[in-house]
Amino acid sequence: MGIDNLKDTGSIKADEMVLNMGPQHPSTHGVLRLKIHTDGEIVSKIEPIIGYLHRCFEKHCENLSYEQIIPFVDRCDYLASMHMDHAYSMTVEKLLDIELPERVEYIRVIISELQRIASHLVAIGTFGLDVGAITPFTWTIRDRERVLDLFEALCGARLLYNYIWPGGVSHDLSPKFIQRTIEFLDYFDKQYDEYNELLTGNPIFVERTADVGVIPADVAVNQGVTGPSLRGSGVAYDLRKTEPYSIYEKFEFDVPVGEGKMGTVGDCWDRYSVRMLEMRESIKIIRQAMSSIPDGDVHSAMPKRIRPKKGSVYSRYESARGDVGFYIISDGKNIPLRVKMRSPAFCNLSALSEISEGWMISDVITILGSLDIVLGEIDR
Amino acid sequence: MDSVVGSLNKTLISLFSEISLDVSLLFLVAVIIPGIVIFLIMTVNAIVAVYMERKVSAFMQDRLGPMEVGIFGFKGGKKFWGGIGQTIADAIKLLVKEDIIPKDANKFLMVLAPFIIFIGAFVTFIGVPFSNGLVISDFNIGILYVIAMSSVGVIGIILAGWASNNKWSLYGAMRAAAQIISYEIPIGLSLLLIVIVVGSLEMSAIVNWQAENRWFIIHSPFALLGFLIYFISGVAETNRVPFDIPEAESELVAGWMTEYSGFRWALFFLSEYTNMLIVCIIASIVFLGGWLSPFQLFDIPGIEIPESFFVLDGFYMGMFWLLLKTVLLIFVMMWIRWTFPRLRVDQLMYLCWKVFIPFALANLVFVCIWELLF
Numbered sequence: 001m002g003i004d005n006l007k008d009t010g011s012i013k014a015d016e017m018v019l020n021m022g023p024q025h026p027s028t029h030g031v032l033r034l035k036i037h038t039d040g041e042i043v044s045k046i047e048p049i050i051g052y053l054h055r056c057f058e059k060h061c062e063n064l065s066y067e068q069i070i071p072f073v074d075r076c077d078y079l080a081s082m083h084m085d086h087a088y089s090m091t092v093e094k095l096l097d098i099e100l101p102e103r104v105e106y107i108r109v110i111i112s113e114l115q116r117i118a119s120h121l122v123a124i125g126t127f128g129l130d131v132g133a134i135t136p137f138t139w140t141i142r143d144r145e146r147v148l149d150l151f152e153a154l155c156g157a158r159l160l161y162n163y164i165w166p167g168g169v170s171h172d173l174s175p176k177f178i179q180r181t182i183e184f185l186d187y188f189d190k191q192y193d194e195y196n197e198l199l200t201g202n203p204i205f206v207e208r209t210a211d212v213g214v215i216p217a218d219v220a221v222n223q224g225v226t227g228p229s230l231r232g233s234g235v236a237y238d239l240r241k242t243e244p245y246s247i248y249e250k251f252e253f254d255v256p257v258g259e260g261k262m263g264t265v266g267d268c269w270d271r272y273s274v275r276m277l278e279m280r281e282s283i284k285i286i287r288q289a290m291s292s293i294p295d296g297d298v299h300s301a302m303p304k305r306i307r308p309k310k311g312s313v314y315s316r317y318e319s320a321r322g323d324v325g326f327y328i329i330s331d332g333k334n335i336p337l338r339v340k341m342r343s344p345a346f347c348n349l350s351a352l353s354e355i356s357e358g359w360m361i362s363d364v365i366t367i368l369g370s371l372d373i374v375l376g377e378i379d380r
Numbered sequence: 381m382d383s384v385v386g387s388l389n390k391t392l393i394s395l396f397s398e399i400s401l402d403v404s405l406l407f408l409v410a411v412i413i414p415g416i417v418i419f420l421i422m423t424v425n426a427i428v429a430v431y432m433e434r435k436v437s438a439f440m441q442d443r444l445g446p447m448e449v450g451i452f453g454f455k456g457g458k459k460f461w462g463g464i465g466q467t468i469a470d471a472i473k474l475l476v477k478e479d480i481i482p483k484d485a486n487k488f489l490m491v492l493a494p495f496i497i498f499i500g501a502f503v504t505f506i507g508v509p510f511s512n513g514l515v516i517s518d519f520n521i522g523i524l525y526v527i528a529m530s531s532v533g534v535i536g537i538i539l540a541g542w543a544s545n546n547k548w549s550l551y552g553a554m555r556a557a558a559q560i561i562s563y564e565i566p567i568g569l570s571l572l573l574i575v576i577v578v579g580s581l582e583m584s585a586i587v588n589w590q591a592e593n594r595w596f597i598i599h600s601p602f603a604l605l606g607f608l609i610y611f612i613s614g615v616a617e618t619n620r621v622p623f624d625i626p627e628a629e630s631e632l633v634a635g636w637m638t639e640y641s642g643f644r645w646a647l648f649f650l651s652e653y654t655n656m657l658i659v660c661i662i663a664s665i666v667f668l669g670g671w672l673s674p675f676q677l678f679d680i681p682g683i684e685i686p687e688s689f690f691v692l693d694g695f696y697m698g699m700f701w702l703l704l705k706t707v708l709l710i711f712v713m714m715w716i717r718w719t720f721p722r723l724r725v726d727q728l729m730y731l732c733w734k735v736f737i738p739f740a741l742a743n744l745v746f747v748c749i750w751e752l753l754f
Binding site (some may be wrong): 017 | 437442547621718721724725726727
């Protein structure tokens with residue numbers, strides 16, 4: 001920008017500035033790089049550049065046995081490791097054709113919904129951070145710690161659990177787990193109202209998020225947006241309801257969708273509020289599962305060796321970020337021939353450039369925050 | 381004219397009257413001493429306010445805040461004042477930090493910018509009284525001077541943003557320029573309302589008027605509205621949340637300060653907290669009765685107030701009352717900062733030009749009518 005640089009304008013448009021946001025930037029949620037073409041504060045074009053966290057997940061999988069892949073899966077979506085474990089294990093079980101004990105399914109549902117709460121807490125907190133409110137972040141992180149404490153008691157790990165294995169779970173529920181979880185849920189109900197008071201109805205927050213970054217339902221479907229971001233656009237599409245896996249059909253819960261309460265359907269506020277409401281639904285599911293959890297051995301269905309027959313399988317799972325899919329091809333060895341992962345955050349990110357054109361730099365941050373991406377999963 | 385420099389000069393002349401010293405030299409000494417005092421006030425204010433900010437934010441966020449660093453072996457332990465030496469340690473760290481100037485930056489302007497901002501905050505104090513008569517110079521244009529000087533800093537901000545040769549800094553500087561200059565207007569208009577009522581720009585005259593009549597915050601609904609407009613605009617003027625758009629850490633990294641570190645950055649920080657102090661002191665003086673005791677408010681006919689309460693209105697207690705009001709306002713600023721999200725640039729401009737300025741202008745007319753009627 002120095003005067004010397006301006007002399008040779010060449011083909012560069014003088015009124016457009018390319019702003020390089022990331023990979024080191026406080027609000028790109030990891031190592032995402034955004035090339036933003038700006039005209040003043042207005043954004044005319046965005047090019048997301050990914051790959052800074054690429055660790056060859058799919059290639060690694062071709063050299064590892066089925067069990068050894070689970071820790072790698074953990075590291076894809078590190079904010080919802082349990083979901084990734086669950087999604088992967090479900091796929092392998094489908095390949096092996098394993099019937100799971102009831103107790104394992106119940107444990108998995110409880111853990112997954114706790115993980116959904118933990119992940120949404122981070123999403124909401126960082127979204128608040130993106131629009132400039134710092135306090136909600138510390139509050140949500142504080143309450144997420146409680147969930148992590150539960151997980152720590154369960155399997156010893158706080159972030160990358162390696163807990164859900166094909167055919168079972170690594171440990172049975174720890175003693176007092178159910179009691180502690182119920183205590184947490186009672187505590188969380190009160191905190192939930194506090195978040196609403198602090199952020200949801202805050203006039204400045206509404207001003208910043210309502211009507212901003214609207215994803216119309218058809219655009220969302222065309223771009224392959226899934227999860228809370230899709231439901232924020234008013235599409236009631238939740239795999240737990242539409243294609244129930246595990247034992248989700250046993251529980252009663254609603255699928256919250258964006259209604260455009262504060263602005264247009266599909267704006268940032270709707271995506272935020274869908275996440276808030278989903279935590280409520282998760283609490284409902286956990287309470288139901290807690291009250292009817294059967295006894296049993298969690299290791300009984302676990303295969304000694306995983307050596308599936310030749311063939312391929314695809315299964316889908318509703319993670320905190322959307323529709324996670326694993327496609328596994330087996331050639332009869334103990335190592336998969338190919339593992340392909342459908343990353344929800346990757347598809348959600350693809351909508352970013354389309355919806356944030358014409359908005360301001362501040363709004364790009366807001367929209368990015370409302371999509372709730374995790375770079376570990378996008379880059380794999 | 382009851383000012384510190386004048387009385388200091390007189391004292392010095394009487395002290396050194398036996399020694400034949402040049403009178404102009406004595407006057408220089410009388411100017412330098414308040415300068416040092418102002419600098420100390422700025423530093424102490426920054427150290428205390430930063431500690432307060434960290435503790436207030438910690439309280440609001442369910443944390444402890446700094447708990448480790450003590451001074452002179454006094455650590456505070458697990459008490460709420462733990463970590464009392466934290467800001468002093470931070471200041472020392474900033475002063476001994478490596479000084480970095482980017483290769484492509486404009487060196488001269490980049491070095492100059494922090495000093496302009498600092499001087500803007502520094503010279504404002506010449507017109508800011510701390511108690512009855514405790515003012516370096518009580519101009520007859522006191523308020524005008526303070527408003528004018530407190531906006532000198534924006535030049536430094538633009539220089540810093542341009543000289544850093546960084547796109548984030550440039551964005552921050554452009555935003556800061558637009559914001560600070562815009563919010564000067566509602567500040568000026570809401571202070572003008574007081575000037576109309578009092579009929580003087582002098583700080584002491586404004587407080588004396590309030591002593592004889594009422595504090596401005598309860599003078600009329602319009603003056604109350606004026607106070608709110610002044611205070612909110614003051615928050616915007618000091619670049620604090622929800623108006624911290626020039627810094628906007630989640631958007632612009634650190635705004636116009638992105639490329640600064642160490643001592644220069646410390647100067648920015650110092651000036652920022654000084655501006656906060658100035659805004660709050662002016663608000664206390666103009667709207668909250670300055671150094672007057674709040675017990676004066678309860679002067680309801682029929683209720684006898686013990687004589688001893690009025691002793692509290694003296695010179696030293698005046699300092700105490702003014703500081704108390706100022707600290708309360710600073711606390712409100714911190715409270716706002718740790719509660720609200722940030723506005724967007726256009727929303728900020730909308731708030732200023734389409735809400736505050738029309739209201740402040742209407743306010744001005746109504747307060748004149750009010751004065752004519754009552």
